[in-house]
Amino acid sequence: MTPAAAAVDLLSGRERLDVIHREIRRRICTLEYAPGEALKETALAEEFGVSRTPMRQVLQRLEFESLVESRRGVGTLVTRVEFDALREVYELRMKLAEMIGELSPRAPTAEDIAAMEVLEARCRALRDTQDSREFAALNLDFHECLMTLVGSAPLRETLSRQFHRTARIWLSWDEALDWAEEIDRFEREIGELLVALRVSDMRSVGYAHRNHISMSLLRIRRHVERSRTGEG
Amino acid sequence: MTPAAAAVDLLSGRERLDVIHREIRRRICTLEYAPGEALKETALAEEFGVSRTPMRQVLQRLEFESLVESRRGVGTLVTRVEFDALREVYELRMKLAEMIGELSPRAPTAEDIAAMEVLEARCRALRDTQDSREFAALNLDFHECLMTLVGSAPLRETLSRQFHRTARIWLSWDEALDWAEEIDRFEREIGELLVALRVSDMRSVGYAHRNHISMSLLRIRRHVERSRTGEG
DNA sequence: GTTGCGCCAGATGTGTACAACTGACCCCGA
DNA sequence: TCGGGGTCAGTTGTACACATCTGGCGCAAC
Numbered sequence: 001m002t003p004a005a006a007a008v009d010l011l012s013g014r015e016r017l018d019v020i021h022r023e024i025r026r027r028i029c030t031l032e033y034a035p036g037e038a039l040k041e042t043a044l045a046e047e048f049g050v051s052r053t054p055m056r057q058v059l060q061r062l063e064f065e066s067l068v069e070s071r072r073g074v075g076t077l078v079t080r081v082e083f084d085a086l087r088e089v090y091e092l093r094m095k096l097a098e099m100i101g102e103l104s105p106r107a108p109t110a111e112d113i114a115a116m117e118v119l120e121a122r123c124r125a126l127r128d129t130q131d132s133r134e135f136a137a138l139n140l141d142f143h144e145c146l147m148t149l150v151g152s153a154p155l156r157e158t159l160s161r162q163f164h165r166t167a168r169i170w171l172s173w174d175e176a177l178d179w180a181e182e183i184d185r186f187e188r189e190i191g192e193l194l195v196a197l198r199v200s201d202m203r204s205v206g207y208a209h210r211n212h213i214s215m216s217l218l219r220i221r222r223h224v225e226r227s228r229t230g231e232g
Numbered sequence: 233m234t235p236a237a238a239a240v241d242l243l244s245g246r247e248r249l250d251v252i253h254r255e256i257r258r259r260i261c262t263l264e265y266a267p268g269e270a271l272k273e274t275a276l277a278e279e280f281g282v283s284r285t286p287m288r289q290v291l292q293r294l295e296f297e298s299l300v301e302s303r304r305g306v307g308t309l310v311t312r313v314e315f316d317a318l319r320e321v322y323e324l325r326m327k328l329a330e331m332i333g334e335l336s337p338r339a340p341t342a343e344d345i346a347a348m349e350v351l352e353a354r355c356r357a358l359r360d361t362q363d364s365r366e367f368a369a370l371n372l373d374f375h376e377c378l379m380t381l382v383g384s385a386p387l388r389e390t391l392s393r394q395f396h397r398t399a400r401i402w403l404s405w406d407e408a409l410d411w412a413e414e415i416d417r418f419e420r421e422i423g424e425l426l427v428a429l430r431v432s433d434m435r436s437v438g439y440a441h442r443n444h445i446s447m448s449l450l451r452i453r454r455h456v457e458r459s460r461t462g463e464g
Numbered sequence: 465g466t467t468g469c470g471c472c473a474g475a476t477g478t479g480t481a482c483a484a485c486t487g488a489c490c491c492c493g494a
Numbered sequence: 495t496c497g498g499g500g501t502c503a504g505t506t507g508t509a510c511a512c513a514t515c516t517g518g519c520g521c522a523a524c
Binding site: 307 | 504505506507
């Protein structure tokens, strides 16, 4: 029995499928599965200790989320992230982030703040290691932590969906990034959020996150333009 | 062979499933399937001339869209629309509507305007009939027409998803509504959109739609409060 | 050497039998 | 009459066999 199968075989029904879904999504968002790579239902089913039928449910859910695309006779291909689509997603995410403090905002608890402080510490520890896998994991965990602060369920779902759709873009430029600067930026964002959280100012949380997305898009645009110039 | 099966059996693969999905979604949004009603995979599969496997795909997609909920040993239940959830959805839709003219707006063509004029005519014709089925169909068609004007794909998907989630709320108050007033309001909204479309002012389109959603939420709130008062 | 055709391993899509579970009905006893 | 427990018809969840299709490889003709 594979480790993955051992981890999920004691769960039952819907929970098991949720765990498998999260795990495969994690692999896609951390580039363990590269864009364009063909996943195979049979291999995944065997790894997780289930038959093809529930594994296909998971993959279809990922297809609705635009993370994979099933093609008959070929495989289930991990999607690529095109810049135009990414720009539209980021522009939407910016607007959605503004709403965090406006739509049914939830007052942050001491636990929320503590969880965010743990992330801040992990980010600080990351400075020297340049571990891109841990960076990816931190990014996903940060998002999840932020989502717990969103009071409006439909807003939370929408934010989460759009986030995962493009989360892997950073890792694909591994060497091209100024690592220290990226860590600095990330740590600064978490710091800003913590300041706002400690005074229960969810509007500031939303706007700070919005600004982070905005600046990310600017950097992506610069990076893409530089690449195109280099190619032409 | 049932009529539904005859209509879809010449399509193949993904298209066939899309057609079935749209049809069942339509039935839910027009209250042909009442909230709480248990749909049966076997019966639906037989009606559409497919086996349970693809029909389950469709139902799972509807479950992701929060329109049904599968429960083992019971059936696939059409969800109910609670007011708190509805309020959150409407508040999000209001914000999303504002973005129609801001995120990648698309210039309306003569065809777009013509299509909207057809809807206006249908709305006018509806005034005397009080045909709630046609009202529901018109509402869905209007939404679809509006969505063709949205340039940003992620925004369009999100708007559509949130719309369908609550679209059936109107029909459940069939007798309680002032029919003539509802038709008037609807016709006025289409009229406002047409004015904006004719001058290619997509911002006005978005804001007009936002206002329509806002006033709808107000009326829903009034209706709910009146019902609760009446009950208590 | 190049091109084109055909075969085929292997992938996803579909149908079906069986397992697991739920809710209601019925019957029996107090 | 009412309460409780067992039985069972009917439903969704799972596994698997088969149908259908794709892309690549190899061979033959030119």
